[in-house]
Amino acid sequence: MSTVLSLHQTLILPRIARALKPSSFSPSSSLRLLRPTSHPFPSPAAARASTIATHDDVDDAAPPAATHPSVIDVNPPRGTRDFLPDDMRLRNWLFQHFREVSRLLSFEEVDFPVLESEALFIRKAGEEITQQLYNFEDKGGRRVVLRPEITPSLARVVIKQGKSVSLPLKWFTIGQCWRYERMTRGRRREHYQWNMDILGVSRVRAEAELIHALVILFERLGITSVDVGIRISSRKVLQAVLQTYSIPEHLFTEVFVIVDKLGKFTREEIEKELVSVGVPLDAVKGLVEVLSFKSLARLEDVLGPNVEAVADLKQLFSMAEHYGYSQWIQFDASVVRGLAYYTGIVFEAFDKEGKLRAICGGGRYDRLLSTFGTDDIPACGFGFGDAVIMELLKEKGLVPDLIRQVDDIVFPLDVELEGPASKIVASLRQKGRSVDLVEDKRLKWVFKHAERINAGRLILVGNSEWQRGMVRVKILSTREEYEIKVDELD
Amino acid sequence: MSTVLSLHQTLILPRIARALKPSSFSPSSSLRLLRPTSHPFPSPAAARASTIATHDDVDDAAPPAATHPSVIDVNPPRGTRDFLPDDMRLRNWLFQHFREVSRLLSFEEVDFPVLESEALFIRKAGEEITQQLYNFEDKGGRRVVLRPEITPSLARVVIKQGKSVSLPLKWFTIGQCWRYERMTRGRRREHYQWNMDILGVSRVRAEAELIHALVILFERLGITSVDVGIRISSRKVLQAVLQTYSIPEHLFTEVFVIVDKLGKFTREEIEKELVSVGVPLDAVKGLVEVLSFKSLARLEDVLGPNVEAVADLKQLFSMAEHYGYSQWIQFDASVVRGLAYYTGIVFEAFDKEGKLRAICGGGRYDRLLSTFGTDDIPACGFGFGDAVIMELLKEKGLVPDLIRQVDDIVFPLDVELEGPASKIVASLRQKGRSVDLVEDKRLKWVFKHAERINAGRLILVGNSEWQRGMVRVKILSTREEYEIKVDELD
Numbered sequence: 001m002s003t004v005l006s007l008h009q010t011l012i013l014p015r016i017a018r019a020l021k022p023s024s025f026s027p028s029s030s031l032r033l034l035r036p037t038s039h040p041f042p043s044p045a046a047a048r049a050s051t052i053a054t055h056d057d058v059d060d061a062a063p064p065a066a067t068h069p070s071v072i073d074v075n076p077p078r079g080t081r082d083f084l085p086d087d088m089r090l091r092n093w094l095f096q097h098f099r100e101v102s103r104l105l106s107f108e109e110v111d112f113p114v115l116e117s118e119a120l121f122i123r124k125a126g127e128e129i130t131q132q133l134y135n136f137e138d139k140g141g142r143r144v145v146l147r148p149e150i151t152p153s154l155a156r157v158v159i160k161q162g163k164s165v166s167l168p169l170k171w172f173t174i175g176q177c178w179r180y181e182r183m184t185r186g187r188r189r190e191h192y193q194w195n196m197d198i199l200g201v202s203r204v205r206a207e208a209e210l211i212h213a214l215v216i217l218f219e220r221l222g223i224t225s226v227d228v229g230i231r232i233s234s235r236k237v238l239q240a241v242l243q244t245y246s247i248p249e250h251l252f253t254e255v256f257v258i259v260d261k262l263g264k265f266t267r268e269e270i271e272k273e274l275v276s277v278g279v280p281l282d283a284v285k286g287l288v289e290v291l292s293f294k295s296l297a298r299l300e301d302v303l304g305p306n307v308e309a310v311a312d313l314k315q316l317f318s319m320a321e322h323y324g325y326s327q328w329i330q331f332d333a334s335v336v337r338g339l340a341y342y343t344g345i346v347f348e349a350f351d352k353e354g355k356l357r358a359i360c361g362g363g364r365y366d367r368l369l370s371t372f373g374t375d376d377i378p379a380c381g382f383g384f385g386d387a388v389i390m391e392l393l394k395e396k397g398l399v400p401d402l403i404r405q406v407d408d409i410v411f412p413l414d415v416e417l418e419g420p421a422s423k424i425v426a427s428l429r430q431k432g433r434s435v436d437l438v439e440d441k442r443l444k445w446v447f448k449h450a451e452r453i454n455a456g457r458l459i460l461v462g463n464s465e466w467q468r469g470m471v472r473v474k475i476l477s478t479r480e481e482y483e484i485k486v487d488e489l490d
Numbered sequence: 491m492s493t494v495l496s497l498h499q500t501l502i503l504p505r506i507a508r509a510l511k512p513s514s515f516s517p518s519s520s521l522r523l524l525r526p527t528s529h530p531f532p533s534p535a536a537a538r539a540s541t542i543a544t545h546d547d548v549d550d551a552a553p554p555a556a557t558h559p560s561v562i563d564v565n566p567p568r569g570t571r572d573f574l575p576d577d578m579r580l581r582n583w584l585f586q587h588f589r590e591v592s593r594l595l596s597f598e599e600v601d602f603p604v605l606e607s608e609a610l611f612i613r614k615a616g617e618e619i620t621q622q623l624y625n626f627e628d629k630g631g632r633r634v635v636l637r638p639e640i641t642p643s644l645a646r647v648v649i650k651q652g653k654s655v656s657l658p659l660k661w662f663t664i665g666q667c668w669r670y671e672r673m674t675r676g677r678r679r680e681h682y683q684w685n686m687d688i689l690g691v692s693r694v695r696a697e698a699e700l701i702h703a704l705v706i707l708f709e710r711l712g713i714t715s716v717d718v719g720i721r722i723s724s725r726k727v728l729q730a731v732l733q734t735y736s737i738p739e740h741l742f743t744e745v746f747v748i749v750d751k752l753g754k755f756t757r758e759e760i761e762k763e764l765v766s767v768g769v770p771l772d773a774v775k776g777l778v779e780v781l782s783f784k785s786l787a788r789l790e791d792v793l794g795p796n797v798e799a800v801a802d803l804k805q806l807f808s809m810a811e812h813y814g815y816s817q818w819i820q821f822d823a824s825v826v827r828g829l830a831y832y833t834g835i836v837f838e839a840f841d842k843e844g845k846l847r848a849i850c851g852g853g854r855y856d857r858l859l860s861t862f863g864t865d866d867i868p869a870c871g872f873g874f875g876d877a878v879i880m881e882l883l884k885e886k887g888l889v890p891d892l893i894r895q896v897d898d899i900v901f902p903l904d905v906e907l908e909g910p911a912s913k914i915v916a917s918l919r920q921k922g923r924s925v926d927l928v929e930d931k932r933l934k935w936v937f938k939h940a941e942r943i944n945a946g947r948l949i950l951v952g953n954s955e956w957q958r959g960m961v962r963v964k965i966l967s968t969r970e971e972y973e974i975k976v977d978e979l980d
Contacts, residue, residue, distance in 0.1 A: 071863035072609060074650035077634055080603035082647050085661070088599045104919040106896040106926040106943070109578045113570035113680065114604060114666070115636065119562060136626040139670055144567055146605065157572050160564035166942070170926075171575070176604070180629055190603065205929055208912070216919060322912035373561035406596040422698070422812035429594045429706060436596040436660075439695060452656070453596070 079189025089402040091192070094386060095174050098194040101217045102172040105209060107196055110171045112153035114178075118143035120152045123371070125253045125340035132179035134189065146178035150195045151341070151365070151381060158199060159374050167200025167377070177385075188387070197381030202366070204312050206380045207345045208319040210362060214349055214382070215325040221389070222398045228359065231332040232316065232347045235363070236309035237299065238336065241290050245283035253340045255279060259291065260336040293333040312345055341365040345380070351392050359392065360384035406453045407433040411446050412461040421461045424471065424486060431490055450476050459489070569679025579892040581682070584876060585664050588684040591707045592662040595699060597686055600661045602643035604668075608633035610642045613861070615743045615830035622669035624679065636668035640685045641831070641855070641871060648689060649864050657690025657867070667875075678877070687871030692856070694802050696870045697835045698809040700852060704839055704872070705815040711879070712888045718849065721822040722806065722837045725853070726799035727789065728826065731780050735773035743830045745769060749781065750826040783823040802835055831855040835870070841882050849882065850874035896943045897923040901936050902951040911951045914961065914976060921980055940966050949979070 076082050083091055102109065118135050134146040147153060150173050158165055178190045196213055198206040211230060218228055235256060242252055258273045265273075267288060274284045293299050296317065300310050313331060320326045329347075337346040344364030351359065362382025369376045393399045408428055412421035418439060428435045436453065438446055450458050458474040465472055470483045566572050573581055592599065608625050624636040637643060640663050648655055668680045686703055688696040701720060708718055725746060732742060748763050755763075757778060764774045783789050786807065790800050803821060810816045819837075827836040834854030841849065852872025859866045883889045898918055902911035908929060918925045926943065928936055940948050950962040960973045 072646065072649070073607060074646050076603045076643075076646075077605050077607055077632070078630070080605060082603070082643075082650075083601040084647070085598035085600055088601055091601075092599065103924050104922070106924045108575035108894060109582065110575055111573040111578055111581075113566045113572070115567050115570060115668075115680075117563060117567055134628070136628070138624070138626070140568070142567070153566075153572075156562065156564050156566075157574070159562070160572075178605075190605075203930065205908075205927070209927065212916065212919075318909070319912055322909040323916045324913070325916075404598060418695075419808070419812040422809055423814070426702065426813045426815075429702075432594070434593050434596045437695070437699065440693065 077189075081188065081190070085404065086402075089404075090390070090399065091386065093400060093402055094390070095192075095194075097217060097220055098172070098174055098384070101213050101220065102194075102196060104216060105170070105196070105213050107170045107172040110154075110157070110173055111175060112147075112150065112157065112173065114147055114176050115144050116147045116153055116156075118145045120156060120372075121145055121148060123340050125257045127257050127338055127340050129179065129339065132181045134178040134180040146190075147175075148177055148179050149339075149383060150175055150177065150193060151197065151339075151368070151383070154195070154197055154199075154381075155368050155372060155379075158377065159369060159372060165199075168206075169199040170197075171199075172196045192386040194384040194386075195381055197379060199377050199379045201380075202378035204315045204319065204345065206378075207316055207347070207364065208323065210380060210382055211316075211320070211329065211347060212323050212325065214360065214384075215323075215328050217384075218328075218349075221393060223392070223396065225327045227352060227392070227396060228328070228349055229352055230329045230347055230349045231335045232313065232329055232345065233331065233333050233335040234309045234312055234345045235336070235342050236307075236312065236344055237290065237303070237333055238287060240303055240307055240309050241286050242279075242283065245280065245286065247279060247283055251278060255287070256336050256342070257338060257340060259287065260338040262291065262334060262336075291334045294331065296331040299331070299333065316345060337361050337363055339363075339365075341368045341371065343367050347382070351395075353395075355395070356388050356391055359388045403454045404452075405434075406436050406455045408435045408457045408459055409438055409446065409450050409453075409455045410435055410459045410461065411438045411441075411443075413443075414463055417461045417463065417466055420466060420486075424459065424461065424489065428489070567679075571678065571680070575894065576892075579894075580880070580889065581876065583890060583892055584880070585682075585684075587707060587710055588662070588664055588874070591703050591710065592684075592686060594706060595660070595686070595703050597660045597662040597703075600644075600647070600663055601665060602637075602640065602647065602663065604637055604666050605634050606637045606643055606646075608635045610646060610862075611635055611638060613830050615747045617747050617828055617830050619669065619829065622671045624668040624670040636680075637665075638667055638669050639829075639873060640665055640667065640683060641687065641829075641858070641873070644685070644687055644689075644871075645858050645862060645869075648867065649859060649862060655689075658696075659689040660687075661689075662686045682876040684874040684876075685871060686852075686874075687869060689867050689869045691870075692868035694805045694809065694835065696868075697806055697837070697854065698813065700870060700872055701806075701810070701819065701837060702813050702815065704850065704874075705813075705818050707874075708818075708839075711883060713882070713886065715817045717842060717882070717886060718818070718839055719842055720819045720837055720839045721825045722803065722819055722835065723821065723823050723825040724799045724802055724835045725826070725832050726797075726802065726834055727780065727793070727823055728777060730793055730797055730799050731776050732769075732773065735770065735776060737769060737773055741768060745777070746826050746832070747828060747830060749777065750828040752781065752824060752826075781824045784821065786821040789821070789823065806835060827851050827853055829853075829855075831858045831861070833857050837872070841885075843885075845885070846878050846881055849878045893944050894942075895924075896926050896945045898925045898947045898949055899928055899936065899940050899943075899945045900925055900949045900951065901928045901931075901933075903933075904951075904953055907951045907953065907956055910956060910976075914949065914951065914979065918979070 099109070118133065121130055121133060123130050129148045133148060136144055138144050154171065158169070173195045174192060176190055177193045180189060181187070196210055198209065214230060238256065238259065239252060242255060247255070254277050255274060258270060258277065262270055271284050271288065274287070275281060279287070290302070296310070296313055299313070303310055305311070317326070317329070317331070320329050335346055335348055337348065342363040343366045346361070346363030348361035349359040360382055362380065364380040366378045367376050368379065390399070410421050410425050410428070412418050421437060425435050425437045436455065438449065441449070446458065455476055458476060460472040460474070462472060465483055469486055471486055471489065472481065473484055473489070474481045589599070608623065611620055611623060613620050619638045623638060626634055628634050644661065648659070663685045664682060666680055667683045670679060671677070686700055688699065704720060728746065728749065729742060732745060737745070744767050745764060748760060748767065752760055761774050761778065764777070765771060769777070780792070786800070786803055789803070793800055795801070807816070807819070807821070810819050825836055825838055827838065832853040833856045836851070836853030838851035839849040840846075850872055852870065854868075854870040856868045857866050858869060880889070900911050900915050900918070902908045911927060915925050915927045926945065928939065931939070936948065945966055948964040948966060950964070952962060955962055955973055959976055961976055961979065962971065963974055963979070964971045
């Protein structure tokens with residue numbers, strides 16, 4: 001106790017005051033040299049503007065020039081994004097649409113860790129996605145990965161549930177996915193992906209439902225079938241061709257992954273690669289021929305009506321009639337999708353102007369579970385990234401103008417009125433209103449601030465009004481101004 | 491073309507049919523040996539039940555026993571969680587409260603990458619959080635980390651914005667944070683954290699606002715000040731004591747981090763550690779004495795009324811009166827908080843029964859930015875995890891019973907009616923109703939399913955009704971049943 005009492009006597013107050021005074025904000029001149037925040041959804045126009053260098057251009061960018069000796073790198077890790085308020089509102093708006101469409105189809109939301117065991121994603125088919133794993137060894141010597149896709153985690157959870165799983169299962173997720181690749185313009189290392197999956201339905205109904213979800217989403221975003229189409233085929237189409245030529249089954253997946261690159265590489269390169277994995281030249285020619293089909297009737301002519309590939313596709317197109325979304329879909333044998341595990345119908349949405357990569361894609365993957373050592377469950381699903389759709393919405397002028405919205409600003413005109421102002425703020429928030437409390441500013445600043453944050457009302461707590469139990473209210477859209485009793489404020 | 495035409499002739503249809511037929515679901519017996527899904531928010535009771543071994547108990551658990559030779563490990567990586575639908579509904583419910591409270595205080599949502607540069611989190615104060623970095627070297631040789639906390643990312647973004655930053659800035663995030671530590675019961679390697687931060691306000695008003703947010707949240711969750719309190723102190727209290735004894739300033743942070751461990755270690759251990767970093771024994775005794783203070787008046791007696799520590803705290807308690815949340819807060823000099831960068835008022839919420847760790851914590855960190863090499867901005871904020879609050883809500887019986895909700899189930903009684911059923915489904919979804927389309931099941935199954943998913947109506951598409959343009963509707967809560975024209979269904 002005597003120790004404590006001595007503290008008071010020995011206290012050097014000015015020293016404390018100096019040490020604790022927070023310095024006011026005045027950014028160093030070096031900050032001006034740092035690059036501006038780039039928009040997390042880059043417009044295609046910006047992506048094409050090759051004369052403008054951005055942080056994303058160079059794989060190993062030098063740290064930003066700065067005169068300050070020890071300033072940290074203010075950019076997020078290569079290929080990742082910060083979401084500032086404007087970007088975040090847009091992201092929430094998009095995700096809200098994903099959630100609402102999922103609700104309309106009575107899907108349930110689930111989530112899995114962004115960090116998964118590497119083993120879950122090791123496949124030998126040479127897919128781009130497995131070649132770009134963002135993988136590590138953790139401190140416990142475990143091989144882990146920032147997940148490149150969500151479906152294997154879903155499979156893991158379904159296997160874990162075992163007999164307790166209740167089929168059919170209709171789940172959706174909205175989660176971050178990662179890939180480690182050389183950065184190019186407009187290509188990031190992480191993105192968000194909306195996944196919808198149906199497990200336990202072997203009929204084409206599952207595909208028809210998933211495509212219904214896509215169509216509802218597009219319509220809700222203001223996109224029409226003039227802007228966007230959904231190409232549909234089936235892995236069984238090429239499978240039938242391969243079987244015709246007695247190509248061994250173990251080659252099928254490898255062939256699909258090669259054939260999927262047809263847009264990126266020339267026909268000659270693809271043919272060469274097919275031959276190199278062991279497909280005879282006549283089979284290669286047959287494959288490439290069939291891939292060019294854009295008509296289901298043509299396919300039927302060639303494969304016959306009783307082939308499962310044809311029957312599935314015809315059923316899907318018939319269902320589309322009933323749902324009323326026929327105008328959105330088209331048969332296109334060149335759709336294969338790059339993932340190894342698809343087994344049946346595959347589909348992808350694309351912009352009809354042909355400027356962008358696929359908007360989303362999916363298909364049936366009935367045999368994924370057995371690759372993990374358990375019995376299969378029929379399954380299909382899609383992944384829908386946040387990047388291409390935002391590019392498209394920008395192209396079409398469909399990105400909404402989402403501004404910050406605040407109901408009230410409460411501003412005490414005098415230091416003595418800060419107490420009453422707090423009370424008013426608490427009472428308004430109790431009533432569900434979003435309230436910004438501003439102090440220690442000039443009235444001119446407050447008006448500018450109100451405009452910037454799109455406030456509904458300005459509530460001024462002034463001395464003369466307060467003495468009469470009143471405050472002054474200004475409706476900012478109409479400039480209407482009035483006094484009101486504090487109790488009547490709501 | 492000739493190649494293609496030959497395909498039809500050589501096609502071996504039965505073989506295709508066999509190869510493509512999806513196998514039906516029959517989980518292997520090995521699955522029964524796998525451990526059941528554990529709830530991602532373990533109840534304290536479960537956490538204390540030490541006789542029940544769970545996957546989380548052992549640091550290097552053997553893979554689950556399975557007779558299937560190559561079954562993958564169905565558990566997520568150690569210390570992480572899967573969110574199945576029930577858990578996800580609960581998580582969304584909690585996050586929705588975080589968002590709503592943030593809205594009431596007119597905060598804007600932002601987000602930063604979960605993967606950050608390690609350099610952002612390297613501090614020398616020996617905090618637990620920096621000793622448990624989940625860090626890696628990526629393929630490009632960069633040191634990266636799954637962020638253990640969000641504040642340094644916020645600082646990075648504010649520094650990046652430089653002069654364009656508009657102060658005061660009021661931002662919130664809800665994001666995943668990671669730590670790599672030996673797993674113990676109830677302690678995971680990842681959790682979600684709600685952060686609210688105010689930058690650009692040096693007055694205690696910022697702290698008062700943040701504490702208002704906490705109180706509003708607790709009230710909305712049904713928690714009262716009988717259950718939960720908020721302890722408040724200031725780093726300036728101990729700072730004043732250390733200055734009295736002329737302890738050099740560079741030791742302050744280290745002292746705070748040691749003193750923060752007072753609950754975990756004995757007083758003797760803490761004293762020993764303080765001496766070992768160079769604090770003289772009389773200063774140690776003075777510190778420990780002051781840490782026991784639970785009364786602001788007592789502190790004022792000892793430090794004097796003009797010390798900034800006392801003035802700040804008195805102002806905060808006076809503001810709390812005006813907001814109307816005085817009953818929630820109490821002065822407690824032992825609150826220091828474990829993060830190195832706090833400079834002023836610190837606070838934490840705790841359950842009054844003393845069973846749980848701190849529910850959340852925060853404080854003022856006016857000098858964080860200069861540690862990154864730029865000029866400071868006054869700042870304060872808090873982090874609020876999803877784990878302890880869920881434990882508390884369970885203890886108090888305040889976890890809501892959130893069940894799946896679906897508006898309609900549409901069920902065609904005949905294969906021929908699947909087309910009309912699709913049309914009805916599309917039309918109902920167009921009207922905003924969530925609709926589950928069920929086929930190929932027995933009516934008994936459909937009724938059970940309707941109960942399980944809590945459907946509002948069952949819409950039966952039967953032959954005799956359909957021929958008259960009608961469907962049969964069953965309201966599942968009342969068992970009421972009627973026929974209605976398809977066009978009148980809404």
